[in-house]
Amino acid sequence: MRTVIVGSGAGGLTTASTIRKYDKDMEIVVITMDRHVAYSPCAIPYVIEGEIKSFEDIIMHTPEDYKKERNIDIITKAKVVDVNSKENKVVYEKDGEKFELDYNYLVLATGGTPFVPPIEGKDLEGVFTVRTVEDGMKIDEYAKKSNSVVVAGAGAIGLEMAYAFKKRGLDVTVVEMAPQVLPRALDPDMAEKVKEYLEKEGIKIILNKPVEKIVGKDKVEGVVVDNKVIEADMVIMATGVRPNIELAKKAGCEIGKWAIKVDEKMQTSIPNIYAVGDCVEVVDFVTKQVTMSPFGTTAVRQGKVAAKNIVGIKAEFNPVLNAMVSKIGDLEIGGVGLSALSANQNGIPIVIGRCKALTRARYYPGGKPIEIKMIFDKDKRVVGCQIVGGERVAERIDAMSIAIFKGVKADELANMEFCYAPPVSMVNEPLALAAEDALEKFD
Template sequence: MKIAVIGSTHAGTAAVTNMAELYPEAEITVYERNDNVSFLSCGLALYVGGVVEDPKGLFYSSPEKLRALGISLKLQHDVLNIDTDNQVIEAVNLVTGEQLTDRYDKLVMSTGSWPVTPPIPGIELENVLLAKNYNQANTIIDKAKQAEHVTVVGAGYIGVELVEAFEKAGKQVTLIDGVDRILNKYLDEEFTNLVEQDFQSRGIELRLGESVKEFSGAEKVEAVVTDKGRVETDLVIMCVGFRPNTGLLKGKVAMLDNGAIKVNEYMQTSDPAIYSAGDCCAVKYNPTGKHAYIPLATNAVRMGTLVAKNIIQPTMKNIGTQGTSGLHIFDLNMASTGLTETSALALGVNVKNITINEKHRPEFMPTSEDVQLKISYEPETRKILGAQVISKADVTQSINTLSVCVQTGMTIDELGYVDFFFQPHFNQPWNFMNKAGLAAAL
C-alpha cells in the first residue's frame, strides 16, 4: 500500500503519525513545501509578542520524528500536478529543481490554507507582510524591530492577537477592517463592543468599516490609503482571512464554491482513492447539518486522525464540528461555539437568544468578575445551536460544555437543570449556564 500525503502541518502530521502506527507495512511518503513540519500557526502571535521565547515549542513534531517512524519525508518539494486517473503525482524539488513522479494507492490532501491577498495596488511593497507560517513569523519579528507604527489589516483572531502583541511591545497600532466591528465571525456585537472599548482605552486606533484601496510608498510601505482616509505606517500585516489550498484538485473532486474539498463522514472525497483533512477541506457543521469551511487547528487534528483510521476501510465516522474556539486578549477571556445571532441571520436560520450577566462566583469572595453569556436556540425544538461567553475570569471551559450540548441536541430547558458542581472558589450555587436555561424558560 503506497500512501502519498501532500502537506504536513496540523492535519497532515496527525494523519501520518497515526498511519505509521496503524499500518507499519504501508509505504508513506509526505510532500511538504516548507523546510519544517507541524507549525502551530495559532501560536504565531504569541511568538511574535515574545510570550513564546523558544519557537521549538510551536512544533509538535519534527522531520526527525517522522522519519524515525519510517515515513519518507520530502521537504521543500512542491507538487505540480495530480493525475487522478492514473494515481500519479508530479513534484519538483524546490532546492535542486529536480522533477519526479510518484504513484499512489491512496492520497491524503492536507495542503491547508493560505492567506487571502487582495489585488490592492502596492501590496508588493516591502514591509507589507503575511502571517501564516514559521518563516513569515520570523520576518514579522525582524521587521517590527525598526517599526514605530504597525497597521494590521483584518480583525479576525490572528489580527486582534497581533494587535495585542504590538501594543504590548510599545508600538503605535492601527487596526483596519472592512466590517464595522471586530471578530464578527465569532461573537455578537454586545461582546465585540467590550473588546473594542478595551482596545481604545489602550490607545489602539480602530478604523472599522473602512476598505483598503492602496498601499503607498516608494520601495517600502509608507501609508495605507482607505476609502475614508490615510494611515501613515512603517509596517503592515495582512490578516484578511484564508482560502483553501486546493488548486491541484480543482475539477477533480467535489468542492464548495470557495474551493474547500467536500468529504464524507469517513473523510473520503468524491474520488474514492483520495482523502482530505484540515484547512483545505469542508467539514460537517452540526448546527446546520451542512458542509462549512471552518479552518481551525482542532478540526484539522481531528480530521487528520480520522483519515488515518479510515484510509484502509471505513472505521470511525466524523461526528462533525460546532466551530468551537476561544481567545484571550489583554484582560478578557472569550469563547464561542456554534451559531451566533449574527451568523444565524447570515445563514437564514431562525434562532431565539437568551443573554445573562452574572458574577462568576459569590460576591463574598475576595474577587468576583462579571460574566456575559449568550445562548442561541431553535424556537420550535428549543435545541441549543450556539453560545458565547466573555469575562475577565477564565470561564471559557463553559463553551466546551455548551459545544457538547449543541452536538448532542440538548434543549435550552434541559440546560437549566444540568448537574454542575458548586464551590465558592469557582462558581455560584446556580451555575450561570443553569441560569441561562432557567431564564429562557420564563
C-alpha cells in the same frame, strides 16, 4: 502499499501518525513546502507578544523525529506540482528538480493560502501575512525596527497580532471592512465588548472601511483608509484564508461551493484520494448547510477519520459547530454554534438568554466578569453560545459544544448539576443562569 500526504499541517501530520498507529507496514511519505513541520500557527501572535520565548518553542517535532520515531518520511521545501489520478502518481519539485512518486492512497492536506486583496502597494517591503513560522520570524525582526503597524482584518489572528504589537510598544491601528470585530465568531453586541477592551488598551479600531491602498516608495510608509493616510512602518494582512484546491482540481476531484467536496469518510470523488483540513468543505451541525471550518481542531479530527478509513477501520466525521476561543491580553473570547445573526440569515426563529456574572464567588479574591449570550431555537434546544470574560471561557464553550451536539434544552440546562468551589466558580453557574433567562422569554 504507500500513502502520499501533501501538506504538513495539523491535518496532514495527524493523518500520517494515525495511519502508522494502526498500520506498521504502510509506507508513508509527507511532502511539504514548509521548512518547519509540526508547529502551531495559532501560537505565532503569542511569540510576537513575548508570552512564548521563541519560535523554536512552538515547533514540536522535526522531520528527523518523524522518521526515527514513527518511520514517516517527510520531504521538506518541496512542491507537488501535478497529480495523475488515473496512474496514481504525483510529481513534485525540490531544489529545481522534478520527481515522480507512485501512491496507493493520496491525502490532500494542502490547507489554505492567505488572501491578500489586490490593492496597490501590497508587494512593498513591510507587508506581511501570518501563516507560517517563517512569516512569524520575519514579522518579529521587522517589528524591532518599526514604530507603527496597521493590521488589516479583525478576525482572531488579526486582533491577537494587534495586541501583541501593542505590548511591544508599537502604535497599532486595526482596519476591518465589516461593521464589527470578529465578524465570523460573535454577534455585534458581544463584539462591541471586545472592541471596547482593545480601545482601552490603546489600540485604534476602524470599522466598515477597507484598506484602499498601501503607500511608500520601496517600503511601507502608510495605508489609505477612507481617502486618509494612516502612517505605518508595517502592515499585517490578516484578511482571511482561501482554500488551496489547485491540486485537487488537477487530480479531477469534485469541488463544492468553496473547497474540495468530501464525504463523511473524508473521501473525495476519487475513491483512493482523501482530503483534510482547510482545503475541504464541511457540514454545519445546526443548519445542515455546507460551510468551512478553518481550525486546527477540525483538521486533527479529519486526519484521524481519513487515516482510519485508509487502513480499513470505519470512521465518520461529524458535522461541525465551529467552536472557537481566543485570548487577547486579559480577555477571553469564545463562541460555538449559531450566532443570532447567522440564525436570522438562515430563517431560524430564536430566543436569547443572557447572563452577567463573576468567575468566582463574589467574596473570593480575583473573580473576573464574564458575560454569556445563549441562543435557543423554537423547540428550546440550545443552538449557539458566545462568551466574553476574564477567565474560564474555554471550558464553558466546550460544555456548550456537548450541549448543542446532544440537543440539550433550556429547561434541562437550567436544572443541570454543575460543580462549585469559591476559588473557581459561583454557586449559581452562569450557563444555567443564561438558560433560566431564556426560559422566561418562551411563550
